[in-house]
Amino acid sequence: MISCHPTQEMLEKFANGELPATLAAAVSIHAEMCSECKAQIAAYTEQQAESGFNGVSSHASSANVNDEDVFAGIDIDDLIAAITATDEIDIALEDKEKTITVKGKEYVLPRALTNMTMSNWSSIGKLARSRVELGEGEIRASLLQIQPGGSVPEHTHKGFELTLLLDGSFEDDMGVYGPGDFIVLDGKHTHNPVSHEGCLCYTVSNDAQHFTQGINKLLNPFGSFIY
Numbered sequence: 001m002i003s004c005h006p007t008q009e010m011l012e013k014f015a016n017g018e019l020p021a022t023l024a025a026a027v028s029i030h031a032e033m034c035s036e037c038k039a040q041i042a043a044y045t046e047q048q049a050e051s052g053f054n055g056v057s058s059h060a061s062s063a064n065v066n067d068e069d070v071f072a073g074i075d076i077d078d079l080i081a082a083i084t085a086t087d088e089i090d091i092a093l094e095d096k097e098k099t100i101t102v103k104g105k106e107y108v109l110p111r112a113l114t115n116m117t118m119s120n121w122s123s124i125g126k127l128a129r130s131r132v133e134l135g136e137g138e139i140r141a142s143l144l145q146i147q148p149g150g151s152v153p154e155h156t157h158k159g160f161e162l163t164l165l166l167d168g169s170f171e172d173d174m175g176v177y178g179p180g181d182f183i184v185l186d187g188k189h190t191h192n193p194v195s196h197e198g199c200l201c202y203t204v205s206n207d208a209q210h211f212t213q214g215i216n217k218l219l220n221p222f223g224s225f226i227y
């Protein structure tokens with residue numbers, strides 16, 4: 001049972017092709033796992049097509065000039081296909097599904113990630129991370145594995161942190177999360193995720209996590225590791 005979903009605003013922006021590729025990938029993966037949000041995206045897409053026929057551009061009113069505008073109006077599948085034209089992922093093909101093996105545990109990759117370029121895995125303690133290369137500067141996407149019994153030291157966020165749980169579970173003082181949960185945190189939150197059974201997450205962050213808890217300040221390398 002998925003308890004955390006993207007906001008309606010995010011789903012609408014996704015349907016309109018207005019999200020940065022890192023977040024679009026997250027919404028796309030969530031929609032693979034959540035029929036509710038998938039249906040909502042389809043409704044927004046239909047709405048967008050209708051407003052297109054009326055000559056109304058949903059993003060013409062955007063006053064902000066930023067990187068996101070580069071993606072405005074572009075079909076997200078085309079976008080992802082274009083971004084991932086140079087595919088160097090070290091993965092195996094099995095029954096048309098792409099799998100990755102991290103620290104001896106095999107995972108089926110969500111379709112939205114199968115053509116992405118990923119860095120080699122790096123590892124610290126019970127955490128392993130591979131960057132998903134989407135070329136969006138300070139907005140960084142990664143696959144993060146927490147091995148059974150592992151945790152991320154307590155931290156807040158200077159920017160935002162999106163965690164999309166792909167496999168397994170983790171918990172923090174706000175709840176217990178399972179596959180498909182789409183969790184967005186910002187600077188107001190402090191948390192200390194712990195995974196008893198281990199998990200794999202897709203994460204997007206726009207700033208290094210800021211570690212707060214006494215001794216954990218010494219662990220600030222974790223911040224840049226995760227970011």
Ligand SMILES: [Zn+2]
Pocket residue numbers: 002004005006030034036037038
């Ligand atoms: Zn959903």
